[in-house]
Structures are given as C-alpha cells and as structure tokens.
Amino acid sequence: MIHLENVSKVYENGTKALDNINIKIEKGEFVFVVGSSGSGKSTFVKLLLKEIEPTEGKIFLKNKNLGVVKRKGIPKLRREMGIVFQDFRLLKNMTVYENIAFALKVTEASKRKIRRQVPMVMSMVGLADKAKNYPNQLSGGEQQRVALARALVNNPVILLADEPTGNLDPKTSWEIMKLLDEINKRGTTVLLVTHDKEIVNAMQKRVITLSNGKVIGDIQKGGYDNEN
Numbered sequence: 446m447i448h449l450e451n452v453s454k455v456y457e458n459g460t461k462a463l464d465n466i467n468i469k470i471e472k473g474e475f476v477f478v479v480g481s482s483g484s485g486k487s488t489f490v491k492l493l494l495k496e497i498e499p500t501e502g503k504i505f506l507k508n509k510n511l512g513v514v515k516r517k518g519i520p521k522l523r524r525e526m527g528i529v530f531q532d533f534r535l536l537k538n539m540t541v542y543e544n545i546a547f548a549l550k551v552t553e554a555s556k557r558k559i560r561r562q563v564p565m566v567m568s569m570v571g572l573a574d575k576a577k578n579y580p581n582q583l584s585g586g587e588q589q590r591v592a593l594a595r596a597l598v599n600n601p602v603i604l605l606a607d608e609p610t611g612n613l614d615p616k617t618s619w620e621i622m623k624l625l626d627e628i629n630k631r632g633t634t635v636l637l638v639t640h641d642k643e644i645v646n647a648m649q650k651r652v653i654t655l656s657n658g659k660v661i662g663d664i665q666k667g668g669y670d671n672e673n
C-alpha cells in the first residue's frame with residue numbers, strides 16, 4: 446500500500462531530514478508514526494503527499510511510483526488518500542454539509558452521488574444533526590469529525606492524519622481515535638502522525654519511531670517509548 450525504499454530527503458540548506466528510510470505498510474494496517482520534534486515526521490507526510498520530492502530513493506503508493514506521477518496527477522493522488530490535519534482546515538463560509546459535499550464536487554461526482562454519500566459519512570462520524578452548522582458553530586472535536594468525514598467521502602484507501610488530536614482535549618481526542626479505529630476496521634489503512642504518548646501506548650498498534658531522520662523503531666502492538 447505504502448512503500449518507501451531507501452528514501453532520503455536533504456533540504457536546500459543541507460539539512461538531512463530523512464536518512465535512508467525503508468518502510469512498508471500493508472493494506473488495512475493502523476500505523477502510528479512518532480518521534481520528537483525535528484525527527485522528520487512532517488517531511489515524511491509531505492513526501493507522501495508529493496508536496497516535496499525525495500533526494501534519493503523511491504516512494505510507492507498502491508504500487509504507483511510517486512516519482513513518475515506528473516503535476517496534473519497530484520490532485521487525484523491526494524484524493525486517494527484522505528487527509529486530516531491538526532488545524533482541521535475547514536472552509537469557514539460553508540456549512541458542514543457543504544464542506545463535505547465540496548470534497549466530492551471537485552471530483553465531478555454526480556448530484557445523486559453527493560446526496561447519497563454526504564449524509565452517510567455525516568452519520569458515520571456522528572454529525573447528522575449538524576449539517577447546517579458553520580465551522581465556527583462547532584466544537585473542536587466536531588470540527589475534526591467534519592474534517593474526517595470530508596476525508597472519507599471519497600472512499601480513500603488510506604487515511605493520513607497529521608496530529609489529528611493536537612488541538613483537542615484528552616476526552617475528545619479519544620472520541621476521534623475511536624472513530625479512526627472504526628474506520629480502520631472497515632478496511633481503510635490508517636497512518637497517524639502524533640506526539641500523543643498516552644494514545645499511542647493505549648492503542649497497541651504498530652509504531653514506527655523516527656529519530657534524526659532514521660527509523661529507530663518499528664514494532665507491532667507497540668508503545669511510544671518502545672525501541673527495538
């Protein structure tokens with residue numbers, strides 16, 4: 446599903462953000478990527494989104510070599526991944542329904558499909574009664590649910606979440622994690638970058654630990670501080 450082969454990233458100023466990384470993530474896995482500040486997590490995410498290019502090595506998404514994806518293929522590539530960020534990134538002048546529908550509209554989905562899919566994902570994330578609310582009329586947790594619904598409405602095979610609970614209190618964070626776990630159990634591969642030790646330790650999923658741009662730990666059913 447996701448395969449990084451000898452991937453290194455050196456930024457223009459000479460900083461080596463990733464150093465010969467090899468990672469293989471299979472379909473249906475739930476994987477945490479952890480590491481201290483500056484360890485290379487954001488660089489890893491940006492490479493998967495093709496926001497930046499590796500200096501060396503190859504990245505495959507669903508067996509597709511990202512190195513050969515042309516600029517015009519990038520939006521499609523990103524839609525195959527549902528993406529969720531710490532700061533939600535909702536469109537402020539659109540309601541919950543419109544925010545989610547917009548993600549489908551840009552794929553030129555039919556009105557029929559939009560009418561069917563949007564209520565379905567809204568109820569999946571428990572927001573069916575908030576369809577007409579604007580983002581500023583929602584709590585942080587609800588906003589993140591909208592972001593999740595928006596990421597899921599295109600039926601992505603991979604959900605990539607970069608610090609999705611970073612702005613949420615512990616209880617709300619847990620609700621979002623439960624939702625991510627359910628989404629994973631329905632078959633979506635979940636890749637989650639986080640600093641949240643408590644969550645990582647409690648979930649007992651695969652944990653990939655980065656340090657100074659290297660993979661220093663990769664264990665099944667791990668915790669935040671495990672290294673092997």
Ligand SMILES: Nc1ncnc2c1ncn2[C@@H]1O[C@H](COP(=O)(O)OP(=O)(O)OP(=O)(O)O)[C@@H](O)[C@H]1O
Binds near residue numbers: 480481488489
């Ligand atoms: N555009 C850039 N130009 C030069 N160096 C960069 C750039 N972006 C990141 N870096 C450096 O690359 C290294 C890895 O950064 P990265 O943002 O991937 O870390 P991170 O693990 O996501 O950190 P954080 O948890 O603080 O977000 C750091 O040393 C950082 O200073």
